[in-house]
Amino acid sequence: MAKMAKMDIKSLTLPGLADWLAELGEPKYRASQIFTWLHRRGAGEFAEMSDLSLPLREKLSQKAYINSIMIQKKLVSEVDGTVKYLYELSDGNFIEAVLMHHHHGSSLCISTQVGCRMGCGFCASTLGGLVRGLTPAEMLDQLYTAQRDSAQRVDSLVLMGIGEPLDNLDHVLRFLSILSAPEGVNLSLRHVSLSTCGLVDKIRELARHRLGLTLSVSLHAPNDALRGKIMPVNHKWPVGELIGACKDYFAVTGRRVSFEYALIDGLNDSEGHARELAELLRGFPCHVNLIPVNTVAETAYRRSKARQVHRFRQVLEQGGVTATVRRELGSDIAAACGQLRRQHKPTL
Numbered sequence: 526m527a528k529m530a531k532m533d534i535k536s537l538t539l540p541g542l543a544d545w546l547a548e549l550g551e552p553k554y555r556a557s558q559i560f561t562w563l564h565r566r567g568a569g570e571f572a573e574m575s576d577l578s579l580p581l582r583e584k585l586s587q588k589a590y591i592n593s594i595m596i597q598k599k600l601v602s603e604v605d606g607t608v609k610y611l612y613e614l615s616d617g618n619f620i621e622a623v624l625m626h627h628h629h630g631s632s633l634c635i636s637t638q639v640g641c642r643m644g645c646g647f648c649a650s651t652l653g654g655l656v657r658g659l660t661p662a663e664m665l666d667q668l669y670t671a672q673r674d675s676a677q678r679v680d681s682l683v684l685m686g687i688g689e690p691l692d693n694l695d696h697v698l699r700f701l702s703i704l705s706a707p708e709g710v711n712l713s714l715r716h717v718s719l720s721t722c723g724l725v726d727k728i729r730e731l732a733r734h735r736l737g738l739t740l741s742v743s744l745h746a747p748n749d750a751l752r753g754k755i756m757p758v759n760h761k762w763p764v765g766e767l768i769g770a771c772k773d774y775f776a777v778t779g780r781r782v783s784f785e786y787a788l789i790d791g792l793n794d795s796e797g798h799a800r801e802l803a804e805l806l807r808g809f810p811c812h813v814n815l816i817p818v819n820t821v822a823e824t825a826y827r828r829s830k831a832r833q834v835h836r837f838r839q840v841l842e843q844g845g846v847t848a849t850v851r852r853e854l855g856s857d858i859a860a861a862c863g864q865l866r867r868q869h870k871p872t873l
């Protein structure tokens with residue numbers, strides 16, 4: 526008979542861990558003890574869990590394993606200290622995370638999938654398609670490993686690295702539950718942003734959980750004709766339905782939605798586009814983040830000129846929409862998503 530696969534214990538939520546221990550005939554109260562070892566004290570082996578009996582530690586190591594990821598490469602920006610990590614997962618796949626320093630503290634941008642199947646025309650992460658979703662443990666380990674390596678606490682987290690978080694929603698929800706549990710790292714979801722290309726059904730599902738996180742929607746175009754050209758997801762979920770879901774998200778959660786808009790030279794950056802965007806978002810309490818697009822070698826898209834970016838923002842503000850231009854960090858280390866992974870594994 527085939528041996529049962531070991532449990533990925535670091536991917537279990539606290540209630541999930543309690544249930545699993547109960548199945549093993551262990552008292553549920555052990556769950557918070559083990560959970561704290563895994564998520565606060567950073568145990569890499571059951572042998573470290575010194576307040577558990579030896580037989581229990583042995584039983585755990587027979588039935589479960591503790592996930593870890595390895596720093597394969599680390600690039601530090603000479604311009605602003607931004608750190609880019611290339612991590613190797615236990616199955617040999619690669620993902621990226623970026624640690625940034627702001628006035629208000631540090632933030633970490635993490636990946637949620639190996640690759641992506643959303644096909645956005647300007648994005649490096651999707652060029653090789655989707656390999657698989659990350660487990661909750663693999664998302665957590667990007668944080669734990671970065672904190673350990675940098676010897677500092679990460680203050681906020683953005684799910685904006687490789688992958689589409691809402692295409693891996695179940696694992697992302699478990700990750701968020703573990704992340705915010707007081708028995709673990711205890712990071713408030715107020716300090717978490719989740720970015721999506723606009724999977725409307727999943728935005729509605731996420732809203733029902735009423736989490737405190739910030740939903741960030743990658744819009745990049747104010748109408749269907751243009752958005753459809755650069756984001757295939759728009760064929761399934763057009764702009765009107767997407768904005769409708771964002772409005773409902775705000776109504777249900779009371780949390781302001783933010784929109785990302787990557788400015789691409791001559792494509793979506795005219796004053797007319799800005800006016801159309803202001804019209805689309807009029808009266809909706811939200812925020813627009815303007816991002817001069819990062820050039821990806823394989824694509825023809827180029828970033829808008831600084832003057833055009835400035836003008837775009839002005840027109841939005843005049844139209845009553847608050848907008849900021851994202852400060853570029855780590856420009857010398859290819860900090861934009863997916864580019865390092867591709868350099869490293871050009872065959873993917």
Ligand code: SAH
Pocket residue numbers: 645647648649684685686687688689690720721722723741742743785787816817818819820821861862
């Ligand atoms: N899949 C999610 C999250 C990952 S992408 C999403 O689509 O939101 C994170 C952000 O980076 C998105 O807004 C995405 O559109 C943007 N992005 C992708 N490639 C980019 C590039 N070359 N330049 C600027 N922004 C880019």
